[in-house]
Amino acid sequence: MTVEEIRAVPGPATRAERAPGAAATGRSSSMAVRRRRAFYMFTAPWLVGFVLLTAFPMGYALWLSFTNFDAISPNWRFVGLENYREALSDPVMRQSLGRTAWFTLISVPMTMIGGLVLAVLVNRPLKARGLFRTLMYLPAVIPPVGTAITFKLIFDTNAGATNGVLDFFGMDAVAWLADPYARYVILMSVLWALGNTMIISLAGLQDIPRELQEAARVDGASAWRSFRSITLPLLSPVLLFQGVTGVIGALQTFMPLLLAADSSMAGTTTVPQDNYMYMINVFAQYFAYGRFGYASALLWILFAVIVVVTALIFKATSGAVFYNVEPEAKK
Incomplete structure (x- = not known):
């Protein structure tokens, strides 16, 4: 070939x-x-x-949580559900949980409403609007430890700035970090960081189409009616997010409570009674009493409470939250 x-x-x-x-x-x-x-x-x-x-x-x-471990004695053992039974029957635990619930019911709506009001204000066409937004958000950047120390210096009984002003006007000093004023100082420290909720609410406001509000004004709706019937329903997912995360954070509040306590934190008597909340009780059981097993059971009880409360919030708001997304067609 x-x-x-x-x-x-x-x-x-x-x-x-x-x-x-x-x-x-x-x-x-x-x-x-x-x-x-x-x-x-x-x-x-x-x-x-x-x-x-x-x-x-x-x-x-x-x-x-199923042991009586104390980090010192080698003779620890499993105790089953004994820690949980003791926690549920402990009046100190129930009282601290009640104070935490009171703090949550007051602080979460307060921060949500305050942040929404600030967001509405800085969303308007104002001069130096960027500067106002920055100044209002700036306190939220400060770490919780810095905020606690700052408020402790301001409201200290002996050398605080607040009592210094009262002394200047010839008024008696007030024990701001003791009962019954300590709880209000805590709430003020929470309001100090409204910038976080303001930024989230502002993002939600800017995501609402202007055409809807303009159409409402053309139809003769007042500003309040437009806000109530258009802005709030469209902002409901953002408010739900703030509510859930706010409740979870408030139930675990610990760091702001340090401003109303002795720096040594050698025992629980340094914490005002009104501020002896759930996480302070957990902290005391761990480090003051050395009851690691019992304190761990308290933490898991709090985890269960958070899960239940979160589920109830989603259940209660299931028909009130408006999602601007078309449901997927069933195949």
């Missing part, structure tokens, strides 16, 4: 020619593997942090 005849003989088909879709399938599989690797690479820091800083501590606290 000549060279031309040999070249003319059809050779074996290549793999791609035999299966045209095989190469495309291989490429898509390789792309999927690379995407999966990228996903785990970017989420690995969060996953490691969640396991080490959340999942493991929660599991360890759950195990401790």
